Amino acid sequence: MRLTCPVCGERDRREFYYMGDAVALRRPDPEAGDAVWDDYLHNRDNPAGVTRDLWQHEGGCGAWIVVTRNTMTHEVLETALASDVKGSVG
Amino acid sequence: MRIAGKGLVDRQAPVSFRFDGHTYQGFAGDTLASALLANDIRVVARSFKYHRPRGVMGAGSEEANALVTIGSGAAQDPNVRATVQEIYEGLEARPQNCWPSLTVDLLSVNDLAAPFLGAGFYYKTFMWPRAFWEKLYEPVIRRSAGLGALSHQHNPDAYEKAFAFCDLLVIGGGPAGLIAALTAARAGADVILADEDSLFGGRLNGDVETVGGMPGAEWAQSIVDELEAMPNVRLMRRTTVTGAYDQGTYGALERVAHHLADRGGQPLECFWRIVARRAILCAGAIERPIAFRNNDRPGIMTASAVRTYLNRYGVAPGRRITLFANNDDAHRTARDLVDAGVHIAAVFDSRRDVPESNAYPIYRGAEVCNTSGRRGLESVTFRTASGEDKVETDCLAVSGGWNPSLHLTCHMNGRPQWSEAIQSFVPVEGMVPGLDTAGACRGTLTTHGALQEGVAAAQVALEALGIAFDKIDIPEAEDAPYRVSPLWAVAGKGRAWLDFQNDVTVKDVKQAAKENFASVEHMKRYTTQGMSPDQGKNSNVAALAVLADATGRGIPETGTTTFRPPFVPVSIAAMGAGAQGAGFAPQRFTTSHAASVERGAPMIEAGLWYRPSYFPAPGETTWRQSCDREVNMVRNAVGVCDVSTLGKIDIQGPDAGAFLDFVYTNMFSTLKVGRTRYGLMLREDGTVMDDGTTARLGETHFVMTTTTAAAGPVMRHLEYVHQCLCPELDVSMISVTEQWAQFAVAGPQSRALLNALVDEDINDDTWPFMGCGDIIIQGVRGRLFRISFSGEHAYEIAVPSRFGNGLFRELTARAEALGGGLYGMEALNVLRIEKGFITHAEIHGRVTAFDIGMERMVSQKKDCIGKTMSERPGLNGPEREQLVGLKPIGPVKQLTAGAHLFEKGAAPTRENAQGYTTSVGFSPTLDGFLGLGFLRNGRARHGEEVMMVDHLRNLTTRCKVCDPVFFDPEGGRVRG
Amino acid sequence: MAELLAKSPCEGLLPKEVDGLTLSEAKRATMTSLSPYRGQEAVLSDVLKTEHGMALPRPNRSAGKEGARAVWFGQRQVMLIGPDPAVSLADHAALTDQSDAWAVVLLEGEGAEDVLARLVPLDLRREHFKKGHTARSQLQHMMVSITRVGDARFQIMAFRSMAKTLVHELEIAMKGVAARRAS
Numbered sequence A: 001m002r003l004t005c006p007v008c009g010e011r012d013r014r015e016f017y018y019m020g021d022a023v024a025l026r027r028p029d030p031e032a033g034d035a036v037w038d039d040y041l042h043n044r045d046n047p048a049g050v051t052r053d054l055w056q057h058e059g060g061c062g063a064w065i066v067v068t069r070n071t072m073t074h075e076v077l078e079t080a081l082a083s084d085v086k087g088s089v090g
Numbered sequence B: 001m002r003i004a005g006k007g008l009v010d011r012q013a014p015v016s017f018r019f020d021g022h023t024y025q026g027f028a029g030d031t032l033a034s035a036l037l038a039n040d041i042r043v044v045a046r047s048f049k050y051h052r053p054r055g056v057m058g059a060g061s062e063e064a065n066a067l068v069t070i071g072s073g074a075a076q077d078p079n080v081r082a083t084v085q086e087i088y089e090g091l092e093a094r095p096q097n098c099w100p101s102l103t104v105d106l107l108s109v110n111d112l113a114a115p116f117l118g119a120g121f122y123y124k125t126f127m128w129p130r131a132f133w134e135k136l137y138e139p140v141i142r143r144s145a146g147l148g149a150l151s152h153q154h155n156p157d158a159y160e161k162a163f164a165f166c167d168l169l170v171i172g173g174g175p176a177g178l179i180a181a182l183t184a185a186r187a188g189a190d191v192i193l194a195d196e197d198s199l200f201g202g203r204l205n206g207d208v209e210t211v212g213g214m215p216g217a218e219w220a221q222s223i224v225d226e227l228e229a230m231p232n233v234r235l236m237r238r239t240t241v242t243g244a245y246d247q248g249t250y251g252a253l254e255r256v257a258h259h260l261a262d263r264g265g266q267p268l269e270c271f272w273r274i275v276a277r278r279a280i281l282c283a284g285a286i287e288r289p290i291a292f293r294n295n296d297r298p299g300i301m302t303a304s305a306v307r308t309y310l311n312r313y314g315v316a317p318g319r320r321i322t323l324f325a326n327n328d329d330a331h332r333t334a335r336d337l338v339d340a341g342v343h344i345a346a347v348f349d350s351r352r353d354v355p356e357s358n359a360y361p362i363y364r365g366a367e368v369c370n371t372s373g374r375r376g377l378e379s380v381t382f383r384t385a386s387g388e389d390k391v392e393t394d395c396l397a398v399s400g401g402w403n404p405s406l407h408l409t410c411h412m413n414g415r416p417q418w419s420e421a422i423q424s425f426v427p428v429e430g431m432v433p434g435l436d437t438a439g440a441c442r443g444t445l446t447t448h449g450a451l452q453e454g455v456a457a458a459q460v461a462l463e464a465l466g467i468a469f470d471k472i473d474i475p476e477a478e479d480a481p482y483r484v485s486p487l488w489a490v491a492g493k494g495r496a497w498l499d500f501q502n503d504v505t506v507k508d509v510k511q512a513a514k515e516n517f518a519s520v521e522h523m524k525r526y527t528t529q530g531m532s533p534d535q536g537k538n539s540n541v542a543a544l545a546v547l548a549d550a551t552g553r554g555i556p557e558t559g560t561t562t563f564r565p566p567f568v569p570v571s572i573a574a575m576g577a578g579a580q581g582a583g584f585a586p587q588r589f590t591t592s593h594a595a596s597v598e599r600g601a602p603m604i605e606a607g608l609w610y611r612p613s614y615f616p617a618p619g620e621t622t623w624r625q626s627c628d629r630e631v632n633m634v635r636n637a638v639g640v641c642d643v644s645t646l647g648k649i650d651i652q653g654p655d656a657g658a659f660l661d662f663v664y665t666n667m668f669s670t671l672k673v674g675r676t677r678y679g680l681m682l683r684e685d686g687t688v689m690d691d692g693t694t695a696r697l698g699e700t701h702f703v704m705t706t707t708t709a710a711a712g713p714v715m716r717h718l719e720y721v722h723q724c725l726c727p728e729l730d731v732s733m734i735s736v737t738e739q740w741a742q743f744a745v746a747g748p749q750s751r752a753l754l755n756a757l758v759d760e761d762i763n764d765d766t767w768p769f770m771g772c773g774d775i776i777i778q779g780v781r782g783r784l785f786r787i788s789f790s791g792e793h794a795y796e797i798a799v800p801s802r803f804g805n806g807l808f809r810e811l812t813a814r815a816e817a818l819g820g821g822l823y824g825m826e827a828l829n830v831l832r833i834e835k836g837f838i839t840h841a842e843i844h845g846r847v848t849a850f851d852i853g854m855e856r857m858v859s860q861k862k863d864c865i866g867k868t869m870s871e872r873p874g875l876n877g878p879e880r881e882q883l884v885g886l887k888p889i890g891p892v893k894q895l896t897a898g899a900h901l902f903e904k905g906a907a908p909t910r911e912n913a914q915g916y917t918t919s920v921g922f923s924p925t926l927d928g929f930l931g932l933g934f935l936r937n938g939r940a941r942h943g944e945e946v947m948m949v950d951h952l953r954n955l956t957t958r959c960k961v962c963d964p965v966f967f968d969p970e971g972g973r974v975r976g
Numbered sequence C: 001m002a003e004l005l006a007k008s009p010c011e012g013l014l015p016k017e018v019d020g021l022t023l024s025e026a027k028r029a030t031m032t033s034l035s036p037y038r039g040q041e042a043v044l045s046d047v048l049k050t051e052h053g054m055a056l057p058r059p060n061r062s063a064g065k066e067g068a069r070a071v072w073f074g075q076r077q078v079m080l081i082g083p084d085p086a087v088s089l090a091d092h093a094a095l096t097d098q099s100d101a102w103a104v105v106l107l108e109g110e111g112a113e114d115v116l117a118r119l120v121p122l123d124l125r126r127e128h129f130k131k132g133h134t135a136r137s138q139l140q141h142m143m144v145s146i147t148r149v150g151d152a153r154f155q156i157m158a159f160r161s162m163a164k165t166l167v168h169e170l171e172i173a174m175k176g177v178a179a180r181r182a183s
């Protein structure tokens, strides 16, 4: 498997650390309530299809990356710097 | 029998080798299989289950019968296919799965017990009685069924892994692969051509047909010569591409030195990870057998293998050869044999419309229905419309048609489709992104077609790569149509083999269907068909045709099993190459390593680091003696310990303070420059992640320390929080763990030691408790932190790592002069337990700030990672197991870590467990064992007696619950 | 007063020579990581140019030459190797001394790419990884910085504490490549 780091370019999967769903980027307000925090921390979709998750190019430049990929075909559709994605969702 | 004047082997280069204890001669270029056939060796193996004698069946990597063991001792290599093993001077091969010998195999009694060993045998027989499994079934099975054995010793051979990159990977170097590689290479593409054979050319080396007017093998060599001269081409011989993976990654096994008597330091094998922008599969096709009664006798081979042995190796596998076929291709074998002067006794063709021959009798509409012979084929019985008859023969060449080697196209979950025309499966396009197919693996079974498709596939790839190309002339080649009429199994009684390697017969497959294991995946598992090392390459299509017939469905509806990597067996050693021995993980050494080893300190692994356990003094015979002395030394004089392995992270930027406020539960933006503060870090779910001190070296400059174990995860966490949660903060981090060699100097004499070492005056004003700053040590700029992990007046002194060794030795000498010395991990642990300081033994991933009594460190003035969730119900109350101290009070004085805690008098059962111990040690300071642990509602239970039960070590100790700070609870010593 | 003795990361481990391939330790140099403050990349680049004669390198590139080199080292991070950093750099970037943090070795000779192909999952062939190109990647299990500093010369940096493993891995690969060439 290969992923394209927006900084370094296409690299072998072994250079990356996998974290999980990119929902992690949308950290709720501290007062958002138990249900919202429960969702944020624990509840994840398990899509047969397109998913977005967070990887770190730990063995490379260190950038955290949002990877959009298809769990059925293993196709990687898009990669973007997490800091850019976070910046755009606020 | 060797045929004069035939073959590509080097008759000028005789090679002697040994098989089954005897010495034989072959020639350079022979495989073990061809050399054995040349020496008229027919029985080379015993079958997996029934121990039936077996001979060479094919001539390629798919060989199902001729498995042997190469070498002996630690390096012995079992299950080597004799058809792949090239001979070399002194090669030693042994038959396997036979006892006591190949010719007299007593375990062939299994063959007589065959009625009991049929489909589902394992499931039916070994279910009950249960006790029989270990005592009887398993040992018997181990002994009698199976393949070659491992040596049970460490493998001394070297293996290698490597990475390669290319524009185009061509898999298979037959006519399609050669011309595809040539087309792409001439256009300037970066090409890798891999073939599992030692010789490029594929079938051209086993056939007499010409290409471009010259013998096929010569044409292949001419293309190889051209490719070899091109800098943009890498030719990989003896390299099997074993798997297709995501994003154009392919695995490939290169057999580097299996064919060499003297390896000259080369690895035995190399496992390649090849990244290809495009790939073309030109893997050819495998000829399939036909099932008929006793079709497994030595001497029965595929027709193409017989042709290959004749044309490539100059070997006739028999003197009176018969053929049995359902297609035209097999007749070429007969033609070539006759041309070489080998006697053809008969050709049986199941079809009626077969052309005549003057050279040998052809029986139309004929089927071979049985064979006989004691240790090899002696005669075949065949059936025509006019009845049954018998012919004497010592070799039967069988062809049931060709199965395209499309396996790699299915490695990413693709399924092939059925072709009526060739009566086999052919690949569906696009099943592996970027991979096209050409030639026989695509179902195109003529040389001309293969060449045409090779060029076309290369052009498709070049277009996709954006590389311009010139027209390439396709050389003239054989283009005879391939005609085949389905024939999978000849009707009749007796056992007719489908899967030779796993001893699965037509009857077994029918039996599976009858017992309703009618899905192909169920049939496979029930009968074990296709589960042998050849992974069903020889048997899959025929087996599912038989299953389709038995279940009354068509073959396409029956479907196929799943093709998975690897395409050929790959040793674990090759896949794990580079990770043997010291390659398993990097070793990390501190700058004081050599000095510690010189002192005789046993070094223990702490993650990847090596740290001294203790420093034995003369006369000390146990680690406890050393440990007790070292603890006393720190409490009474001064001790020195290398703490460089703790993570150190440089954090800088205008928002560094704000960032630390967010990752730590407590405030750091308010910390004064020149001061250090203990910090607690939570995970977002509210559990404790790590702890450590962070020093403020400047207005926008902090240095965080982490525990040794968490250095990597904390760095990753900090980057995650910054990049993913608050990228607006202007802050940057870099690890400085390796930059600084840092040593703890602890004990009442620590300040005296340092004052004698540095120019600056260290006192309570210049370096108060938790103070920090730069300091010059013998001309070197370092850092000094007044922090303590022992509860004593202590410092940590850091210098750039190149001076670490020097400073460590200097500190050691000075400490010893003051009645102190070095201390190791054991003493460090006792010192911190005496003080109730936690490590990852306590913050093990399930405890909250509340559990360790630090809930007040979660600041209410700000948000931080983990704060919200740490306030959840259930994480802060009497129901929690809380950190406590434990002291033995009964006759048993020992405590152990990992033991469970129970109320006094309660039965020590799981239901009654109230907590557990995490860290224990013998305290010379307090003269007894001390323990840290977690106890339900523990803080309210100080003074209570509990019972510590260690079920593993069979230990029960009465304990008193107390505050976890056993020693100097007021903290006077650290400030004094 | 006695001076503290300095020890290099690869002391006692290098040099090594195998069939024309050499592995040696780079001369000790001051190494300073530069992480530009927000929006300061351009100014930092100008200051670097003025003070040390090279602009801030883009990702996967290095600038300068032997003795004064700036090597891209990660996201928003450049390693200045050689000169003591000009004080004015600190106005625009976080500066961290890394002089002692890395074992720096030089792999040189025909076939150096083949050696690295056994350890690093990158295409380091000359046509793809030219002089001045750099990459952060892994060598076996170690995080490394690799820079082509000559036609057949690579600078490889790994954590100082891993120097022994670094040399061990490279030596095995060098021997493997040499053995293949000999056969």
Ligand SMILES: [Zn+2]
Residues within 6 Å of the ligand: A005, A006, A007, A008, A009, A057, A060, A061, A062, A063
């Ligand atoms: Zn990257």
